[in-house]
Amino acid sequence: MRGRVLAVAAALTASLALSGCDRGGHTDLGLALSTMNNPFFVGIKEGAQAEAAARGLKINITDAQNDPTQQINQLETFTSQNVKAAVINPVDSDAAVPAVGVANRADVPVISIDRGVNGGKVGTTIASDNVAGGRLAAKTLAEALGGKGEVAFLEGQPGTSAARERGKGFEEGIKAYPGIRVVARQPADFDRAKGMDVMANMLQAHRGIGGVFAANDEMALGASKALGSASGGRVKVVAFDGTPDGVRAVRDGSLTATVAQQPRLLGKQAVEWAVRAAEGRPLPREVKVPVVLVTRDNAARFAD
Structure with missing residues (x-):
């Protein structure tokens, strides 16, 4: 029983730390998008922004312009901002491995969205089915x-x-x-x-x-x-x-x-699962979001 109380207290402490109002200019979460020259990824951005705002979190959303080397630099920026979790939408599933490695070495939990990463430590992948x-x-x-x-x-x-x-x-x-x-x-x-x-x-x-x-x-x-x-x-x-x-x-x-x-639901869930990752909570290997026929x-x- 005492162990359970301590675990709950630790989770609450992590949650409060993540959602604190004054973070000295630091950013809570980072989202590295492959491109914003596509309405689908703009939708992900909007969903993530709305969910972060609803939770009182600061989120840094970047555009790699389909250049995997930019995503490495962007993950380095996230770690320098002391983000509590990072989300990556890989330009390329293989080329994203070094970017994920940047966050792994800084002990920043990573989740991927829309596309998987073929290496490194990724907590979960959120994608349409x-x-x-x-x-x-x-x-x-x-x-x-x-x-x-x-x-x-x-x-x-x-x-x-x-x-x-x-x-x-x-x-x-x-x-x-x-x-x-x-x-x-x-x-x-x-x-x-x-x-x-x-x-x-x-x-x-x-x-x-x-x-x-x-x-x-x-x-x-x-x-x-x-x-x-x-x-x-x-x-x-x-x-x-x-x-x-x-x-x-x-x-x-x-x-x-x-x-x-x-896409807006994908962005929303990216923030939800990034918060769980920052709190050290267990994550499924994959989160599948349903598709519908129009x-x-x-x-x-x-x-x-």
Whole structure:
């Protein structure tokens, strides 16, 4: 009994220390985002900011501009600010290992968000259920095509767990439809302009493409531009993320559907789990956030 009382007292002390009002200019939490040039990551930022403000915490949110070396510098900044926990959204799951190592050596607990880290000590990874989302995208695209036809797959940024997991789910799901053939697949780095260029090249080589799965909304919107008036009509396009631009495109019919993540919820949970990590509480290896399918029938519910 005495041990339990001491443990509770220690947790309360850690919590009070984390939420103290006057920290001499120090920062409570750090969040290193891979990029803010993407509405999805802006949503994560907004969710984290709102939750930190609700808890009276100071959070430093940084933008690596898709440069993994910047994330190393940003984790060094966090440790110099005496953060109690750090959250990293890796530019690359392998290249993020040295950044995590910076925090590990400073005894700062780390959690990752949206993408995993392939090394170092990470308390938990908070991410959408990307494999389930990939399967849902495959099912949606195949059914929109009546179970047959040629499709193209625009992959995300190589080296990220999100790209790998969405691809895994899509591949697993599409196997259930033997009449569907994936005739082209290529990374477009989660980028709209690259999505347009890759889609244009695919159409030159495969004029019979009737469906497209893009592993995020930005690539899908680029592909849609390359497809022109065929997008969402003759060529079915299924995306992933559920960003405001993606949902609007579903509403206007240029995208067939998008598998929506919940970025603000991801950001909120990042702060919640970072606080638990700072308090030394046990963490699960993974926290999966559900995805939902947005179609023209229900898109109004997701309007920004």
